Amino acid sequence: MIINNKKFVLGVKDLKTYFFTEDGVVKAVDGVDFEVYQGETLGLVGESGCGKSVTAFSIMRLLDYPGKIVGGEIIFKGENLLTKNDAEMRKIRGKEIAMIFQEPMTALNPVLTVGFQISEALMMHFKISKEEAIKKSVELLKKVGIPMPEQRVDEYSYQLSGGMRQRVMIAMAMSCDPVLLIADEPTTALDVTIQAQILDLMRSLLRGLNGSLIMITHDLGVIAEIADRIAVMYASKIVEYADKKTIFYTPLHPYTFGLLTSIPRLDLDLKRLDVIPGIVPNPLHFPSGCKFNPRCRFATNKCREEEPPLTKVEEGHLVRCWNVDKVVKEVKKGLLVGV
Amino acid sequence: MNRTVRKLFSNASSLVGIVLLFIFIIIAILAPVIAPPLSDDPYQVPRMSWDVNPQPPGFLMSDNIREIYDFMGTEIKYDKAICGTAEGGYDIFYGLMWGTRTAFRIGLITVAVAGLIGVFIGSISAYFGGWIDEILMRITDIFLSFPFLIAAMVLTTVLGRGLDKVMIALIIFGWMGYARLIRGSILSAKEETYVMAAKALGVKDIRIIWKHLLPNTIFTVLVQATMSIGSMVITAAALSFLGVGAPLGYADWGQMVSFARNWIIGAPGHAGQYWYTVFYPGIFIVLFVLAWNLIGDTLRDILDPRLRGEL
Numbered sequence: 001m002i003i004n005n006k007k008f009v010l011g012v013k014d015l016k017t018y019f020f021t022e023d024g025v026v027k028a029v030d031g032v033d034f035e036v037y038q039g040e041t042l043g044l045v046g047e048s049g050c051g052k053s054v055t056a057f058s059i060m061r062l063l064d065y066p067g068k069i070v071g072g073e074i075i076f077k078g079e080n081l082l083t084k085n086d087a088e089m090r091k092i093r094g095k096e097i098a099m100i101f102q103e104p105m106t107a108l109n110p111v112l113t114v115g116f117q118i119s120e121a122l123m124m125h126f127k128i129s130k131e132e133a134i135k136k137s138v139e140l141l142k143k144v145g146i147p148m149p150e151q152r153v154d155e156y157s158y159q160l161s162g163g164m165r166q167r168v169m170i171a172m173a174m175s176c177d178p179v180l181l182i183a184d185e186p187t188t189a190l191d192v193t194i195q196a197q198i199l200d201l202m203r204s205l206l207r208g209l210n211g212s213l214i215m216i217t218h219d220l221g222v223i224a225e226i227a228d229r230i231a232v233m234y235a236s237k238i239v240e241y242a243d244k245k246t247i248f249y250t251p252l253h254p255y256t257f258g259l260l261t262s263i264p265r266l267d268l269d270l271k272r273l274d275v276i277p278g279i280v281p282n283p284l285h286f287p288s289g290c291k292f293n294p295r296c297r298f299a300t301n302k303c304r305e306e307e308p309p310l311t312k313v314e315e316g317h318l319v320r321c322w323n324v325d326k327v328v329k330e331v332k333k334g335l336l337v338g339v
Numbered sequence: 340m341n342r343t344v345r346k347l348f349s350n351a352s353s354l355v356g357i358v359l360l361f362i363f364i365i366i367a368i369l370a371p372v373i374a375p376p377l378s379d380d381p382y383q384v385p386r387m388s389w390d391v392n393p394q395p396p397g398f399l400m401s402d403n404i405r406e407i408y409d410f411m412g413t414e415i416k417y418d419k420a421i422c423g424t425a426e427g428g429y430d431i432f433y434g435l436m437w438g439t440r441t442a443f444r445i446g447l448i449t450v451a452v453a454g455l456i457g458v459f460i461g462s463i464s465a466y467f468g469g470w471i472d473e474i475l476m477r478i479t480d481i482f483l484s485f486p487f488l489i490a491a492m493v494l495t496t497v498l499g500r501g502l503d504k505v506m507i508a509l510i511i512f513g514w515m516g517y518a519r520l521i522r523g524s525i526l527s528a529k530e531e532t533y534v535m536a537a538k539a540l541g542v543k544d545i546r547i548i549w550k551h552l553l554p555n556t557i558f559t560v561l562v563q564a565t566m567s568i569g570s571m572v573i574t575a576a577a578l579s580f581l582g583v584g585a586p587l588g589y590a591d592w593g594q595m596v597s598f599a600r601n602w603i604i605g606a607p608g609h610a611g612q613y614w615y616t617v618f619y620p621g622i623f624i625v626l627f628v629l630a631w632n633l634i635g636d637t638l639r640d641i642l643d644p645r646l647r648g649e650l
Contacts, residue, residue, distance in 0.1 A: 062538055065469060094540035101532050101539075109533040111554040120550075121540040172540060 006037035009180055009212045015072035017058045026283045028054040030236040041213040043227030047280050051236040052216045056182045061089050095125040098173035102185040104165035108157035115153035118172050125176045140171040163194035174205055182214045187222055199226050232256045235291035242317040252319040252327050254296045298323040346641045356633030359626055367439040374436040375416040382437055382590045387420045388428035393602055393613045396423040423615040425598035435623050437590035442627055445575045446568035449509040454564045457517025462548050465525035483515045495583045505575050505584050517560050524556035558642040566635035569628030576624055595620035
C-alpha cells in the first residue's frame with residue numbers, strides 16, 4: 001500500500017487495550033490510530049502511564065494477563081496482527097518487528113553471554129548453526145560500535161557498561177534486519193552524552209536498512225532529535241498528531257503546548273518554569289468530557305461535558321481539543337523553544 | 340562456579356561435610372573389597388550364626404554356617420563380624436558397607452527424580468500462570484496435605500516390600516517442595532525485562548523457561564535438594580525400621596537399625612549389652628545426613644545473595 005508516495009509499514013486502527021483488574025477495567029489504550037511509513041520515525045510522546053508502552057506491547061502482542069486487546073486492528077505488511085496465532089506471531093517478533101527496552105541493565109540475562117543472546121534470535125529465525133550465528137553476532141557487535149567484539153561476545157552483561165549494554169540490545173534487535181523497530185524509552189537510563197550516541201547509532205542503522213522506527217519517550221529533546229512525525233498521547237488517547245515541525249512550532253493542543261513550555265530555557269529571563277498543574281488522572285476514574293480538562297488552563301464547560309473528537313485541522317495535523325483557537329493565540333506570544 | 344567450589348572447601352563446616360561424604364563415597368565404591376560378598380546377591384547381608392541373640396564385635400562365623408558354605412563350595416573370604424552381628428546373626432559391618440550404596444541410591448535417585456518433577460511442574464505453573472497454575476498448584480496442595488511419612492508408609496505397603504517401592508513412594512510424596520520453590524523464583528524472575536526481551540525476539544516459551552529462567556532460579560532448588568538427600572535417607576530408614584522398607588536381610592541402614600529394635604535396652608542386669616546393634620547403624624545414618632546438611636548449609640550461604648551481603 002502506498003500513501004503520499006510513502007510505503008506504508010504499520011497501521012494501528014482504533015486500538016483498544018484494556019486491563020481487567022480487580023478494581024475494575026483500566027482502559028490503558030482507548031482508540032489509538034496512527035500509521036508508520038517506511039524509513040520514517042514516529043515519536044510517541046506522553047507522561048508515564050499514558051499508555052504509550054502498552055501501545056508498543058500491543059503491537060508486539062506481548063501483553064500479559066490481565067491486559068487484553070479488546071478492539072481495533074494492527075495492520076502490518078497488509079495483514080492484521082491481531083488475527084495471527086502464537087506461532088505466526090513468534091515468527092514476526094524479532095524478525096520483522098523488533099523491540100528495544102528502557103532498562104539495559106535488566107534487559108540482558110545475567111547468566112547468559114552476550115553472544116548467546118544475540119545468536120539466539122539468529123539461529124531461530126534463519127535456521128543457521130551456532131558457529132555461524134556467533135560469527136554474525138561478532139559482526140553485529142562491531143556494527144553497533146563495541147570495541148573488541150571477538151572478546152565481548154563471550155562476556156556477560158555485568159562486564160559491560162550501561163551504554164554498551166544498550167548497544168548490545170540494539171545489536172540483538174537489529175540482528176534479523178527488522179522492518180520496524182520499536183524503541184521503548186531506549187535512552188532514559190543512560191547518560192546524556194551516551195544518549196546522543198545511541199540515538200545516532202539507531203538512526204544510522206535504520207537508514208541503512210530503510211527501516212521504520214517507533215520511538216516511545218517522554219523526552220522531547222530525544223523526539224526533536226530523531227522523529228519525523230509525532231503522536232502526543234494523554235490518558236490512553238492520542239491528543240495531537242502531526243509532523244515534527246508542526247508540533248514544535250504550532251502546537252494546537254493545550255497539553256502539547258504545556259509540555260513545550262515546561263522545557264527549561266536559558267535564553268529567556270523567566271522567573272518560574274511553566275509546569276502543567278496536577279497529575280495524570282487515575283485510569284480507573286477518568287474525568288468526564290475531555291480527559292485533560294482538570295489540568296487545562298483553557299478549559300470551558302463544554303470541555304467538562306463532552307469529549308472532543310480527534311479532528312483534522314489541516315493536512316496531516318490532527319488535534320483532540322475544543323479550544324484550538326485559544327491555543328493558537330497563546331502560541332503566537334512566542335514562548336516556545338522551537339526545534 | 341569456581342568461586343562456589345573454592346568457598347565450599349575453605350569453609351570449616353562444609354569441609355567436614357565434604358570429608359565425610361568423601362569417606363562414604365570411598366566406602367560405597369570399595370564395598371566389594373572391604374566386605375566381599377558371600378552369595379550371588381551382594382546386597383544380601385550374610386549371617387554369621389543362626390542365633391537370635393546379637394553377637395559381640397569380633398565374633399567369628401559359626402561352624403554350622405561355615406559347613407553350609409563349604410558344602411556349596413563357596414570360598415569364605417569374609418568371616419569376622421567386626422561390628423558384631425544383629426538379631427538373627429546378620430553381620431552389621433557388611434550391612435553398613437553395602438548399605439552405603441543403598442543410601443546413596445535412595446538419596447540421589449529420589450531427590451533427582453522428585454526434583455525434576457517438581458521443577459517441571461513448578462516452572463510450567465509459574466511461567467504460564469492462569470488456569471494452568473491454578474490446576475497444578477491445587478494438585479500440589481493435595482499432595483502436600485498428606486503427612487509425608489504416613490503417606491509414604493501407606494503407599495509402600497500398597498505397592499509391596501522393596502527398595503524400589505520405597506523410592507517410588509518417596510518420589511511421589513517428595514516433589515511438592517521443589518515445585519513450590521521454583522514456582523516462587525520463576526514468578527519473580529519472569530517479570531524481569533530480559534524475559535520480555537527474549538519474547539520480543541520470538542524465542543519459544545519452553546526455551547525461555549529452559550535457557551533463560553531456570554539458570555537464574557535453579558540454585559534454590561539445588562540447595563534444597565542437597566539438604567533433602569539426607570532426610571530422604573532418614574525417611575527410607577524409618578520405613579525400613581517400621582518394617583515396610585527393604586526386604587529382610589537387604590543391606591540397608593534402616594534395616595540394620597530395625598534389627599536392633601528388640602535389643603536397644605539390653606538384657607536384664609546388663610543394660611546396653613547389645614549397644615553395637617544400634618550404635619553402628621545409627622552413627623552411619625547420622626554422619627551421612629550430617630554430611631549432606633553441612634554441605635547444603637554452606638551452599639545456601641554461598642548462593643543466597645542476601646546472606647552473601649550483596650543485597
